[in-house]
Amino acid sequence: MVTMLAALNRSNSLLHSRARTLIVFRQVLSCTIATTAVPDLKAPQYSASRTRNLFSRIRQDHGVVQVLDQWVADGRNVHPLEFQRLIRDLRTRRRFSQALQISEWISYNRVCKLSPADFAVHLDLIGVVHGLEAAESYFDNLSDQDKNEKTYGALLNCYVREGLLEKALHHMQRMKDKGYASSSLAYNNLMALYKKAGRLEKIPEILSEMKRDGVAPNNFSYRICINSLGERSDLSGMEKLLDEIEMQPEISIDWATYSIVAYHFIKANNKEKALTYMKKLEEKIGKDAVGYNHLISLYAHLGDKDEMMRLWVLQKIMSKKQINQDYITMLGSLVKLGELETAEVVLKEWDSSCCKYDFKVPNILLIGYCQKGLVQKSETMLRDIVKRGKKPTPNSWSIIAAGYLDQNNPEKAFQCMNEALAVKEQNKKWMPKPGQITKILKWLGDKGRNEEAEGFVRSLRTVIPVNRHMHQD
Numbered sequence: 001m002v003t004m005l006a007a008l009n010r011s012n013s014l015l016h017s018r019a020r021t022l023i024v025f026r027q028v029l030s031c032t033i034a035t036t037a038v039p040d041l042k043a044p045q046y047s048a049s050r051t052r053n054l055f056s057r058i059r060q061d062h063g064v065v066q067v068l069d070q071w072v073a074d075g076r077n078v079h080p081l082e083f084q085r086l087i088r089d090l091r092t093r094r095r096f097s098q099a100l101q102i103s104e105w106i107s108y109n110r111v112c113k114l115s116p117a118d119f120a121v122h123l124d125l126i127g128v129v130h131g132l133e134a135a136e137s138y139f140d141n142l143s144d145q146d147k148n149e150k151t152y153g154a155l156l157n158c159y160v161r162e163g164l165l166e167k168a169l170h171h172m173q174r175m176k177d178k179g180y181a182s183s184s185l186a187y188n189n190l191m192a193l194y195k196k197a198g199r200l201e202k203i204p205e206i207l208s209e210m211k212r213d214g215v216a217p218n219n220f221s222y223r224i225c226i227n228s229l230g231e232r233s234d235l236s237g238m239e240k241l242l243d244e245i246e247m248q249p250e251i252s253i254d255w256a257t258y259s260i261v262a263y264h265f266i267k268a269n270n271k272e273k274a275l276t277y278m279k280k281l282e283e284k285i286g287k288d289a290v291g292y293n294h295l296i297s298l299y300a301h302l303g304d305k306d307e308m309m310r311l312w313v314l315q316k317i318m319s320k321k322q323i324n325q326d327y328i329t330m331l332g333s334l335v336k337l338g339e340l341e342t343a344e345v346v347l348k349e350w351d352s353s354c355c356k357y358d359f360k361v362p363n364i365l366l367i368g369y370c371q372k373g374l375v376q377k378s379e380t381m382l383r384d385i386v387k388r389g390k391k392p393t394p395n396s397w398s399i400i401a402a403g404y405l406d407q408n409n410p411e412k413a414f415q416c417m418n419e420a421l422a423v424k425e426q427n428k429k430w431m432p433k434p435g436q437i438t439k440i441l442k443w444l445g446d447k448g449r450n451e452e453a454e455g456f457v458r459s460l461r462t463v464i465p466v467n468r469h470m471h472q473d
Helices: 012-028 048-060 064-073 080-092 096-109 116-130 132-141 149-162 165-177 184-196 200-212 219-231 235-246 255-267 271-285 289-302 305-319 324-336 340-353 360-371 375-387 394-406 410-422 434-446 450-460 468-472
Strands: none
Touching: 064 096, 080 096, 080 116, 096 116, 116 132, 116 149, 132 149, 149 165, 149 184, 165 184, 184 200, 184 219, 200 219, 219 235, 219 255, 235 255, 255 271, 255 289, 271 289, 289 305, 289 324, 305 324, 305 340, 324 340, 324 360, 340 360, 360 375, 360 394, 375 394, 375 410, 394 410, 394 434, 410 434, 410 450, 434 450
């Protein structure tokens, strides 16, 4: 079993502490992660609230190992399913390093017998955190018993993530030789890799290969294949495959598949076909707010405001609560159609009901105003928001700065860009566009405002590299 590198360097006192922790832990946890035929009545029962409590401690403290050690040293029980839940939740939040630390902690303390799925998750986490070479090393050091369909599949996923087509194909053949390619997941991974490599013509071949090998395609298999046909403008092939799926009672086509088909017909300017599949899409949505967002966006592509508004009302009835992303979709669709007055109404609705103020929402309308040449109105709106105590992201000010540059007003653009730099901490990933900076610096130089230019450059260097070309162009 691979142990944590960090654990090898711990002091003797910490090792003694681990030994005491291990004794306590084994007293309270005499079960395995793998399901057993006879339940252990002494094993702790799974508790969702206890899992949330432990997750909260891990979220607040970056010392995952110390949190787990203290949790068990305090005599608290932990059900193996709670470990799986913790790791799954951390992976969902892309906190891969912490998830790996929990998995390694389990292995180090040997408190649970790991299932094939646990080994596979551990391998995948190693690949994400430490890279492919570490994942391959872990796989090579597994016992033959632990090298099964799940661990082979996890290594295949590592090759797919790295975009290594030849290695993935070679590994897939090894899986076939050992009888470990009996599920759709491995084939789906290959389809995803071919898509990543831009070799869309190979995706239908993988689908045919699945069928020949006796592996039943699932929704994802068909969806990625349908999309590949659409992207290659093979609309007849796309529709033929969809007809094939609809004839299979065991496959329940979801709204996402119909959304893809409708989108490709819209791109091909075939409105009639697009509407046919958009109606099927709506029948499948149910209460899924994401599905409504997709459908609203499709009607925006068709320029149909009435249908957008009908679906927006229906979404609020069916989904009960709207999140920021729902408003971003609706506002973006309205701005696309130039319906700024209606967008203002929707923004006011969001402003009065939002739990978390996210400037990505009003930014949509700021962009809409600037696109229509209403830059002054955009600035006024943003300054009104600031007066209400909201601290904008630099993105908001840079939107307006770009609008002023489009109107050949570099002085106002300079003011707005300074405002953006003043709130750069609100979005540390923000970077102004070099072309905009060049125009502002040129204007400052032409006006002889050298001191302001030097101060501007000093501020810029905190967010982007400033080179000589920006001054000279």
